[in-house]
Amino acid sequence: MKQPIIEINDVNFTYDRQKVLEDINITIEQGSFVGLVGPNGSGKTTLLKCLLGLLKPQQGEIKLFGQTIQKFKDWHKVGFVSQKANSFNTGFPASVFEVVSSGLTSKLGLFKFMSPKDRKHVDEAIEAVGLGKFAKRNIGELSGGQQQRAFIARAIVSNPKLLILDEPTVGVDSQTVHNFYEMLTHLNRDLGITLILVTHDVGTITDKVTHVACINKYLHFHGNSREFELLKDDEMSDFYGHSLHVLTHDHSH
Numbered sequence: 001m002k003q004p005i006i007e008i009n010d011v012n013f014t015y016d017r018q019k020v021l022e023d024i025n026i027t028i029e030q031g032s033f034v035g036l037v038g039p040n041g042s043g044k045t046t047l048l049k050c051l052l053g054l055l056k057p058q059q060g061e062i063k064l065f066g067q068t069i070q071k072f073k074d075w076h077k078v079g080f081v082s083q084k085a086n087s088f089n090t091g092f093p094a095s096v097f098e099v100v101s102s103g104l105t106s107k108l109g110l111f112k113f114m115s116p117k118d119r120k121h122v123d124e125a126i127e128a129v130g131l132g133k134f135a136k137r138n139i140g141e142l143s144g145g146q147q148q149r150a151f152i153a154r155a156i157v158s159n160p161k162l163l164i165l166d167e168p169t170v171g172v173d174s175q176t177v178h179n180f181y182e183m184l185t186h187l188n189r190d191l192g193i194t195l196i197l198v199t200h201d202v203g204t205i206t207d208k209v210t211h212v213a214c215i216n217k218y219l220h221f222h223g224n225s226r227e228f229e230l231l232k233d234d235e236m237s238d239f240y241g242h243s244l245h246v247l248t249h250d251h252s253h
């Protein structure tokens, strides 16, 4: 068995009186590409916030890279791109190169100059997300999908081992989504970054990811994507409250 990067043991989380996560147990191994799916309000973002140490579960334990999250300090190993990356102020006059460089700020400090090696890392991150041709372009002059890639480059420039993406393909057309998944597969397979992708796109992800986790307060399923494909439609209907075919169909437009 490969080294577990994330261990979530018996996690329960309650906002005020509303229990949102109950008895969640998931282990994620190094090198996985996990699709985290669930209907609206099912607790996906809450679980991510627990993983990022932003929320503290009332019960249970989370370990990152073998260490309990309360003692975990190696946050440079974890990259995060939020859904809100799309609402970044794109009128801001910064090039893709500058936006991606800002991912090194915590390492460099705000006003330090970049070494040739740092510049090389920035160029490599921009290449890895397929934006090589756009490095000098103002971020505001890119499409939504290209901007999302720039934010992913910013997250990977500091060389994280784990990258967490919250709904990165919202509002992106299907061809762009396809290219986007190819880019993620490159990060996962060729650069060895473990990925967790939160998405509603349950119909699209199964042949892209290595594992699927379905939550809706409880963990309903966690396994490899082949096992997920074998789930019966009515099991998914119970989970989503409507047919998976409807979902798949909806997302093909």
Ligand SMILES: Nc1ncnc2c1ncn2[C@@H]1O[C@H](COP(=O)(O)OP(=O)(O)OP(=O)(O)O)[C@@H](O)[C@H]1O
Pocket (backbone or CB within 6 Å): 015, 016, 018, 020, 038, 039, 040, 041, 042, 043, 044, 045, 046, 047
């Ligand atoms: N700060 C908060 N205070 C109280 N309740 C909250 C808070 N944040 C989320 N909730 C509630 O917790 C539940 C789970 O929310 P969460 O954002 O984790 O779901 P989600 O699966 O990410 O949803 P979506 O797919 O719609 O983004 C929802 O019922 C939501 O209304």
